[in-house]
Amino acid sequence: RDLEGSYYLRQERDGLLFRPYEKEEKMKLQDSWIRDGVPPGFGKELFESDLDRIMDHVERATEMVPVLKNADIISIVSGPITYTPDLLIGPHQGARNYWTAIGFGTSVSVGLCIYLSECLFAVIPPFSSSVGYPKEERLAGRPTNRVSGVYELLxxxxxxxxxxxxxxxxxxxxxxxxxGYKPSFRRTNWFGPVGRECKLVMEGVGVIDLSPFGKFMVKGEDSHRLLDRLFANTLHMLTPRGRVYAEVTVTQTAPGEFLLITGSGSELHDLRWIEREVCDGGYAVSVCNVTDELCVLGIAGPKSRAVLQKLTDEDMSDTLAGVPLRTIRISYTGELGWELYMDMQKMSAVYEVLMEAGRDENIDNFGTYAMSSLRLEKGFRAWGAEMNCDTNPLEAGLDYFIKLSKPAEFIGKQALLEIRAQGLSRRLAFLTLHTDDIDPEGNESVWHDGEVVGNTTSGSYSYSTQQSLAFSYLPLHLTHAGQKLDVELLGQKYLATVTPEPLVLTEPTRTRLQKKQRSV
Structure with missing residues (x-):
């Protein structure tokens, strides 16, 4: 396999098989197949050959393997080839003992076999095989068929x-x-609008579409027992090794009935884990994925209560503007806010009523970039970044959310007790950075005394405090407040300081402190 020449060559009986990987600008795409499907009756038909199109690859191959220069061409095969739009590897949700490795070439087959074997016997995949770039978007096949009830409006x-x-x-x-989409490792056209949205939520009221949340209904006589087994308290599911498998919000909607909410990227990841435990433990419960049926609108900001009070005289547990919904007093922004759950078909009606009711408060929309900045200011962790299957909740600073004294033998309990007894070697630290037009995103190296001592897990610009922020796992002796470090961004080291978290207090904390001060 010659990556630079973009071809592979292998023995085929007593000859050689040569196959190029054409450059995008030279490929002939069957757009009609994408739009209308493969023509009926198409089988093993071939296209007319066009050697001129692949001569660059042929010349590179003859340089590498000179015998090709004088070889006779026995046959030319010019046929269609399809590629999956994504690469999938690992256990398949919805089927027991079913594993996939889809969309990968033979050049990585050995690595895939090792990875799959470790997945099969270790229960938890040992590492992530994906590579990401700052705010990367892939535009092919967009928009997807998963759109919320307000997509057309927004x-x-x-x-x-x-x-x-x-x-x-x-x-x-x-x-x-x-x-427009203008990717860059530096701040680009999103920077100004995101700052405007952060100010909106901190000083006024904003609305965000949170429909991609994964949403599951768990019902049945064993539902309490199942959740006691799965959760280390009320939020986190752990692996048998005491790592953080998932962060899930659990809400009891009726006796023996629970609504579980997880992040968008964790939907099938978490659902598979829950279904596996149901099967292995023989629990009398049903687990239903209602992600596509329930939509979510988040409303947040100091004026959010004033907007909602115009629409209901109730405690907002059942209806809003005549639409049945469920409300949860929570916001990942850390500000006063609610999440409103309703039928997907009713979403646009509720959205338009909210926007009309908040006209005097200058209500507007905000997006996930602003939410990410606000959550980081508040010191909120994110699953997949600060906590994952490689980190335990104690080093992630989640002690408050874990109940080791819980009577139930939840998954990972014994392992976590052992981790606590052995002590920690590292801990998650909160960093402030002095940068120019670049901010950490995660996975950047952290340096101290000429050595790499850790890596960032996520980062953003704080519009409230006008500086860059990041989380990072560091050796314990480097986690005290005031510790000076360097974070490497695009090959340049920027000064960072370990800072007590949170940098901005959450709205409930600010409210409690204000009440306490008034009472004094």
Missing amino acids: KDRCSMGFHAGWEQPHYIHEPGDDS
Whole structure:
């Protein structure tokens, strides 16, 4: 396999088989097949050969293997080849003992075999095989068929992002903004609009489409026992090794009935884990994935209560503007806010009522970029970044959310007790950085005294405090407040300081402190 020449060569009986990988600009795409499907009756037909199109690859191959220069061409095969739009490897949700390795070439087959074998016997995949880039979007096949009830209302005002097959607003552009997808390792056209949205949520009221959340209904006589087994308290599911498998919000909707909510990228990951435990433990429960049936609108900001009070005289547990829904007093922004869950078909009606009710409060939309910045200011962890199957909840600073004294023998309990007894070697630290037009995103090297001592897990710009922020796992002796470090961004080291978290207090904490001060 010659990666630079973009071809592979192998023995085929007593000859050689040569196959090029054409450059994108020279490929002949069957657009009609994508749009209308493969023509009926198409079988093993071939296309007319075009050697001129692949001569660059042929010349590279003859340089590498000179015998090709004088070899006779026995046959030419010019046929269609298909590629999956994504690469899938690992256990398949919805089927027991079914594993996939889809979309990979033979050049990585040995690595895939090793990875799959470790997955099979270790229960938890040992590492992630994906490579990501800052705010990367893949535009082919967009929009996807997973769109919320407000997609048509927002699509022309938003930069949409791909989240577990869903289209979700990343940020909102207003007239005069430099709109469009403009990827960069540095701050680009999203920077100004995101700052505007953060201010909106901190000082006024904003609405965000959170429909990509994974949503499961768990019902049955063993539902309590199942959740006691799965959860280390009320939020986190652990692996048998005491690592953080998932972060899930659990809400009891009726006796023996629970609504479980997880992040968009964790939907099938978490569902498979729950279904596996149901099967292995023989629990009398049903688990139903209602992600596509339930949509979610988040409303947040100091004026959010005033907007909602115009629409209901109730405690907001059943209806809003006549639409049946469920509300949860929570917001990942850390500000006063609610998540509103309703039937997908009713979403646009509720959205328009909210926007009309909040007109005097200058209500507007915000996206996931702003939410990410706000959550980081508040010190909120994110699954897949600060916590995952490689980190335990104690080093992630999640002690408060774990109940080791819980009577139930939840998954990972004994392992976590052993981790606590042995002590930690590292801990998650909160960093502030002095940068120019670049911010950490995650997976950047952290340096101290000329050595790499850790890596960032996520990062963002804080519009409230006008500086860059990041989380990073560091050796214990480097986690005390005031510790100076360097974070490497695009080959340059920027000064970072370990800072007590959170940098911005959450709204409930601020409210409690204000009440306490008034009472004094």
